[in-house]
Structure formats: C-alpha cells, structure tokens
Amino acid sequence: MAEVAKPVYTTEYKPHSSExxxxxxxxxxxxxxxxxxxxxxxxxxxxxxxxxxxxTICGSHLHMYSGDLNKAMKKGLIMGHEAIGIVEEVGPxxxxxxxGDRxxxxxxxxxxxxxYCKRREYSLCDQTNPSKELELMYGHRLSGIFGYSTITGGYPGNQAEYCRVPNADLTCVKTPKEIDAKKLVALADVTPTAWHGCELAEVGEGDVVGVWGCxxxxxxxxxxxxxxxxxxxYAIDKDANRLEIAKSFxxxxxxxxxxxxxxxxxxxxxxxxxxxxxEASGFRSTNSAAHATMKALGIEGDSSDTVTAVIKATRKGGNVALIGDFFxxxxxxxxxxxxxxxxTLRGGQLFAQKYFPFLLDIVVEGKYDPSFIFTHEDNLENISQGYDAFFNHTVPGGLKVCLATAFGRAQK
Structure with missing residues (x-):
C-alpha cells in the first residue's frame, strides 16, 4: 500500500464575505x-x-446535541450534513x-x-480530514464530514442558507429539477446509509433479516x-408508533x-x-442501569447491549452490520x-458517492420512494425547536422534519 497522503483540504472559509x-x-x-x-x-x-x-437534522447529530461529543466540538460550529440546493458559484x-444546477x-x-477513494471507499478518505485526535483514537483518519465535530474535520455544515462544498464534482450530485425536495433530501444521507447497511450485511434474495432500530x-x-x-x-424497537410504521411496510x-x-x-x-x-439504533439504544453506571464512571462510552442481541440472534456463518453510530x-x-x-461483523460510515447514481435512478424511476422518512415540514428558522423535538421524540408523526430555507420556500 502506498504511503498515506497528508490531508490537504482546508476546513475554514477564508477570506469571509462581507455578506x-x-x-x-x-x-x-x-x-x-x-x-x-x-x-x-x-x-x-x-x-x-x-x-x-x-x-434536515440527522440522528447522528444527537451525539453532539446531547453532549457526548463535547470534547470534539467548537462553539459556533455550523451543524448539518443533509441538504439540497442550487449552485450559485463554482471554482475554476x-x-x-x-x-443554476440543482x-x-x-x-x-x-x-x-x-x-481508499480509488477503491470507492469514500468515507475512509485519507486526505480530507486533518484531525490528529481521530488518528490517535483509531490509528487512522477517516474522511471529512460536513457539520460533524472537529474529529471529522471541523467543516461548516449545511443547516444554513449557504454552504461551501469542497471538491464539488465529487461531493455534489446534479439532480432533476422536477423531483420532490423531500425525496432528494432523503437521498443525501439516510437512503445511502441504509443501502450501506444492507451492503455490509450482504442482504440478498431469500434472506431472513433482523434490523435493530425503527x-x-x-x-x-x-x-x-x-x-x-x-x-x-424483523423490526426490533421499543417505540410502539415506529413499530406500527414498520408493520405497515x-x-x-x-x-x-x-x-x-x-x-x-x-x-x-x-x-x-x-x-x-x-444494528441501526446506535448509542441511544439502551437504558440499562449497568451502562448508565459505567458511562457515569467514564469506563464505557458505547453500550454492547444491542450488538450482543444482534450477534446472538444471527445464525452460524451469518453476517452482522453495525450502521448505528458507535464512537x-x-x-x-x-x-x-x-x-x-x-x-462476519462489519461497520462504518456510508460510501455515498459509490451508491448515489443507482439510488437516484431507482427514485427517479419510481421504484423506491424515500420521502416517507419526513413526517413533518418546517422552516429553517425553527431549527432550535426541531433539535429539541428530535431529541425528545416529539417530532409530529414520529420520524423526521424537512426544513426549508427562505430561498427554498420562494422556489415553489
């Protein structure tokens, strides 16, 4: 394997605009x-x-919202890594x-x-994350991610009116202008992450599958x-409303x-x-007293409860995938x-760029509609309340909110 490249991408936007x-x-x-x-x-x-x-607000942002990633946060960091928009300007x-492209x-x-990028394993990219802390934690850096703490590069996110997108030809995907916005926002992260979970577990024809988390x-x-x-x-959860949604599907x-x-x-x-x-429930998946005690004492960060259940329920020679965030x-x-x-146990962040062409095609062709994940719509101006509702499971309809900017509302 060739020598690991040093990160070359800037996470700051300088000089700032006066706007x-x-x-x-x-x-x-x-x-x-x-x-x-x-x-x-x-x-x-x-x-x-x-x-x-x-x-929109990602469930993974609850790590930061709850305080679990305090040491990796910087006051004033712009949040968010699921968004769509219109290109205003491009570099040479x-x-x-x-x-004008959507x-x-x-x-x-x-x-x-x-x-890693040449292998299409884009979330393992060597060059876009300068975090020395992550390298010390894991032995290697992973890719940069928008609006997701300093250990993923400290990049400003896109829960905002504008976003600077590095390496835009690879990080942005042009889409048809007539497709419903909710379908496209659902394609930004949720759908390719879910596909990644199926890929890691090698889900195929005739399989019996169990998914922890609804x-x-x-x-x-x-x-x-x-x-x-x-x-x-099988859909495993403790939320009766979400289990009913799973049953309806x-x-x-x-x-x-x-x-x-x-x-x-x-x-x-x-x-x-x-x-x-x-496993698609992640760090908030347990209420066990043992985990709460160990976490309070600083001797455990993530719980093994659901992982143990997944492994136990899986047949000999089967596959287990971890897609709920563990840090x-x-x-x-x-x-x-x-x-x-x-x-076989596998996990990791999504290879978004690898999956996106196929996933966009099946949505455009009407073979799959990912917009069901949005049970509420609101304005960006109400995002503070949106975080509170998401954290406390009080989003109307029980799932996820799609937020429109003033510019987005004016497009209708």
Whole structure:
C-alpha cells in the first residue's frame, strides 16, 4: 500500500464575505441557535457555493446535541450534513457543475484520488480530514464530514442558507429539477446509509433479516432489504408508533418492551437464526442501569447491549452490520460468540458517492420512494425547536422534519 497522503483540504472559509447568512450553530449541549455568520466564499479551485433550499437534522447529530461529543466540538460550529440546493458559484476547476444546477450535497467529503477513494471507499478518505485526535483514537483518519465535530474535520455544515462544498464534482450530485425536495433530501444521507447497511450485511434474495432500530435509518434498511429480495424482515424497537410504521411496510415487529430479550424471542420463531442482523439504533439504544453506571464512571462510552442481541440472534456463518453510530469503547462485547459462530461483523460510515447514481435512478424511476422518512415540514428558522423535538421524540408523526430555507420556500 502506498504511503498515506497528508490531508490537504482546508476546513475554514477564508477570506469571509462581507455578506451574512443564517445558520444553525452549536453553542453547547442541548443548545443549537440560529445565528448570523459570514456567507462562505470560494476558497479552493474545486469549491462550489450552494444556496441551500432544504435541509434536515440527522440522528447522528444527537451525539453532539446531547453532549457526548463535547470534547470534539467548537462553539459556533455550523451543524448539518443533509441538504439540497442550487449552485450559485463554482471554482475554476469544477467541471461537472454550473450556476443554476440543482444538487444534493453528500455528507462525505472525499478527495477522489487517495488509495481508499480509488477503491470507492469514500468515507475512509485519507486526505480530507486533518484531525490528529481521530488518528490517535483509531490509528487512522477517516474522511471529512460536513457539520460533524472537529474529529471529522471541523467543516461548516449545511443547516444554513449557504454552504461551501469542497471538491464539488465529487461531493455534489446534479439532480432533476422536477423531483420532490423531500425525496432528494432523503437521498443525501439516510437512503445511502441504509443501502450501506444492507451492503455490509450482504442482504440478498431469500434472506431472513433482523434490523435493530425503527428510526429513519432502520426503517429505510428494512424497506431496502425487501427491495433487495429479503424473504422476512424483523423490526426490533421499543417505540410502539415506529413499530406500527414498520408493520405497515410489511415488516414483522418485535417490541423490546414485550420481549426483554429480543434475541431469545427471534430464536424461538426462527430456530436457525437470522441470515443478516443489522444494528441501526446506535448509542441511544439502551437504558440499562449497568451502562448508565459505567458511562457515569467514564469506563464505557458505547453500550454492547444491542450488538450482543444482534450477534446472538444471527445464525452460524451469518453476517452482522453495525450502521448505528458507535464512537468509543464498550464492555462485555461477546467476542467468543462472534468468533465461535463464524459470524462476519462489519461497520462504518456510508460510501455515498459509490451508491448515489443507482439510488437516484431507482427514485427517479419510481421504484423506491424515500420521502416517507419526513413526517413533518418546517422552516429553517425553527431549527432550535426541531433539535429539541428530535431529541425528545416529539417530532409530529414520529420520524423526521424537512426544513426549508427562505430561498427554498420562494422556489415553489
């Protein structure tokens, strides 16, 4: 393998424009404020400036909102990595985009040139994340991500009126202008992340699949597993409303409040176990006293509860994928069960640029509609309340909010 390239992408937009824009700013735990900041300008020849029309709040942002990533946050960081908009300006080396194009901004910022990008493993990019902290934590850097802490590069996000997009030819995707905005925002992150979960688990024709989590990622994984030919899909959660949504899509609901050990229940009805088990609930998936105690004492960051259940419920020789975010360390990981059952375990952030052409095609062709994830619509100006509602599970309809900027509202 060639020597790892040093990161070359700037995460700051300098010099700043004298113009101002509205943006969602992280001001501390459970404090997101809509403030005024300088509008970004072209900083590098491959940049584009996108005038945002619609954006949304990602479940992964709850790490930052709740305070779990305090040490990796900087006051005033612009949040967000799921947005669409209209290109306003491009740098001199941008070849595939021009002013006026409607685009989806992908969350992963990749160089397209390093060892991993050439393998189309874009979230593993060597060049777009200068974080030494992440390298110390994991032994390597991962790609830059918009609006997602200093350990993913400190890039300003796109819960804002404008966004500077580095390496725009790879990070932006031109889209038809007539497609509903909610479908495109859902394609920015949720749908390719869900597809990534199916890819990691190798979901295929005739499989029996279990998905832990019925948030928008989990529900999308379930539906895409069916799209890929899965014979049965079990949906595991403790939220009755979300389980009803899963049931309405043809999934088999498993309520954790009724089956305290969902793995035992699944094995009672599927003695061979699941062919593919996918963890899509992540860091907020447990309320166990043991985890709360260890977390308070600083000896555990992530819980192994759902991971243990997934591995237990998966058949010998099956596949397990981790798509719910885990960042830190965990205790009581069932390494013996994983090893002795010959289970393949994979995880990681999405390869957005790899999947996007196919996913855009199936949406444009009407084969898959990802917009179901949005059960509420609102304005960017109300994003502070949106974070609070998302964190407390009080979003109308129970899933996700699509936020329109003033510019986006004027496009109708």
């Amino acid at each position: 101002k824009m509205k943006a969602a700013l992280w001001m501390g735990p459970k404090s997101i404020e809509l403030g005024e900041v300088p509008k970004p300008t072209i900083t590098a020849p491959k940049d584009a400036i996108v005038h945002i029309t619609h954006c 080396e941008v070849k595939n985009l021009k002013a 685009v989806v901004i992908l969350p992963v910022i990749a160089c397209g040139e390093c060892f 948030g928008v990622i989990g529900l999308s994984i379930q539906r895409l597993a069916k799209f890929r030919g899965a014979r049965k899909v 043809g999934m088999i609901p498993v309520n954790v409040n009724e089956h305290r050990d969902p793995a035992d229940y699944i094995l009672s009805v599927e003695p061979n176990g699941l062919d593919r088990g996918i 830190f360390t965990t205790n009581n990981f069932p390494i013996g069960m994983l090893m002795e059952k010959t289970i």
